[in-house]
Amino acid sequence: MKIALKFKHSVLVLSLFFVATLSAQTNSKFKVVLDAGHGAHDIGATYHGFVEKNINLAIVLKLGKILEADPSVQVIYTRNDDTFVDLVERANIANRADANFFVSIHCNANKNTEPYGSETFVMGLSKSASSLAIAKKENAVITLEDNYKSKYAGYDPNSPESLISATLAQEEYLDQSIELASRIQDGLENKLNRKSRGVAQAPFMVLHKAFMPRVLIETGFISNKDEGAYLNSEEGQQNMAKTIADAIFRMKVEHFGGTMPVIDIKKYEKPIVKDSTPKIKEQTQVKDTSKEIKKTIELKPDAKTVDPNKVIFKVQLKASKTKIESKPESFNGLDKISFVLEKEYYKYMFGETNDYEVSKKQLAEARTKGFDSAFIVTFKNGIKISLNEALKK
Template sequence: MMHFLNKFKFIFFAFLILSTANLFSQTNTKFKVVLDPGHGGKDFGANYYGFIEKNIALKVALKVGRNLEKYNDIQVIYTRSTDVFIELMERARIANRANANIFLSIHCNASPKGDAFGTETFVMGLTKNASNLEVAKKENSVITLESDYKIKYAGYNPNSLESVIGIPLLQEEYLDQSITLSTKIQNEFTNKLDRKNRGVKQGPFLVLNQTSMPSILTELGFISYKPEGEYLNSDKGQEELAKAISDAILNYKKEYFGGTNVIVDEKTNKATVEKVEKDTPVVQNKSNTKEVEKAKVVITNEPIPDDSKGITFKIQISASGKKLDLVPQNFNGLSPVSVVDEKGLYKYYFSQTSNYEEAKKYLSEAKNKGYESSFIVAFKNGNKISIQEALKAN
């Protein structure tokens, strides 16, 4: 196990060197999207009622790519565009070599009981949630089809709970953007397609952890649930899912990158220019307060002052490429809200406390206000630390 951890630490520092590019691309640089259709070749993935995961994932990915390639400032890279087997680490290497802006792995879910349904999207994270771990174990198990996986993955066993939760977290610096993109995809699935929303979740996925850019894995639905499997296997369903995903990617690109899009009409071959500025996240004003109270403003790259014992818990509610006025009406009535500028990425935090149980109450309040992807962040002497480290020190 220690050999496995040391090897991944080495890989982490190697990826840090490879990922020195800015978090945000320049408007004259193409926005690079890596689409990763899960499984392939000898790896069928889930297979129920004749619905085969590898085929559905590939068809949806190609349709997403076709939608995005209409824009001349977007470049699409596929980890596979045919029915071939691609090793897990090679998928990540493809994205890293391309210096991609985002990595999206597309999969279908399955449940032995056959009654689960709905969509869920994962970001990299360590969790002990049983259902999240099962999904990660299933997707990580593909490495057993690689002839030298025991050597290549330093003894990692995808069926071992210790191995799964022992993966060193390399994706932390991209977590905010990964959550944002995941949320946009889930919102498209839910609001446009009326699919059951199983949420944005965290899981220890090897393929996500080896990429040096915001990376997510989306489960389109359960092919083990026959009605949903029929939808996923249909051309109509695949077209709708692909449009939802590509619209979410375009929305993410608009918010973080801006730029100028040129859309080419396939029938007339005429180009339409669409100028885009970096967008501001759409927020609904649910507050009935007539007087707008200014929230505490913290915009700094320096350590944030903290509470007693040097431990502070805050609720990160969003991250954006554009600065927002820190008033309750911009954050669905939440107050106080502070913000930290990290290389042009504005991270917005709700409230502050040295008590973890109180922080969980603030988290519940933020989720009730519409920030379903919000999460608790811990600081010690102004520096960000893990929740586990904070609880031990507190």
């Protein structure tokens, strides 16, 4: 009797355990928080009859639909209709959900109606006046919120730089934020055939308050008639959504496993007019350099000068759950392949240098060899550190 009871008890414990495991599995979805900028009385920018808040929402809803088609993905919306949500609340929605990524969608605008192109921001310092101006404009929304002065304790919307000291503690998310941002811009430029203004850092309040890899996409300028019309069109929104979804899925597959869905991105037919846009910003610290460096591939690294005591830059080509032989044939002819094993993934890297500029050239070389989503990784004493940390050293 005693034995039978014990047995019954352990069956109960065991089945409880299974229930717990099962619910843990259903909760272990890959969570993406989509944030449609502005809403309700905060309309965002408006030009030529195009209204930013509506375009942001339309892109977000289309993007969410594509992501949700994958049952392993859970999408959480900061707003899915025309309502007003505080900036800090948008970030808190993502924090409470313990999201894997936070993606905020906006449209850019400029008094000069010529500039066009998309730009993706990650949180951080900006050396560029115009990046700061964009952050300032997007942050100014808080002045429409109730009690914003107490809620944002001393933050001055006119000097977004004041967010920086508080944000340095969050550097751990910067690598993946930059990687996601680079993939988005890469997709918008190379898959969708739209003009890319690259990746930049700027102090956005909504990014500052969210604790996970996070980006803010300025999908294009609605002040530019052509681009505004594209962003305002069903087709344009669908293609922006597809391209951003493609980048998010690539990050998911790379870092969290799973398979890549097929996303058919329809190339924008009008060719991009290269360099015709007036420059409204200087180079920023982490601008995606893929465009510039594609032109200068001839540089080969000087491997023998690598100092193991200094920061080492390598180019990550791909990650794989199974081991790949580190020979040139397996890597489209690239040699000097090394790898690290991280969380069940073999991460394969090309090149090794103490010089960031050389590494950028190696990145360009990797991309010309077909590794479109390659990126730079940095090590100090054999330990991976963030690119930002490395550049400070």
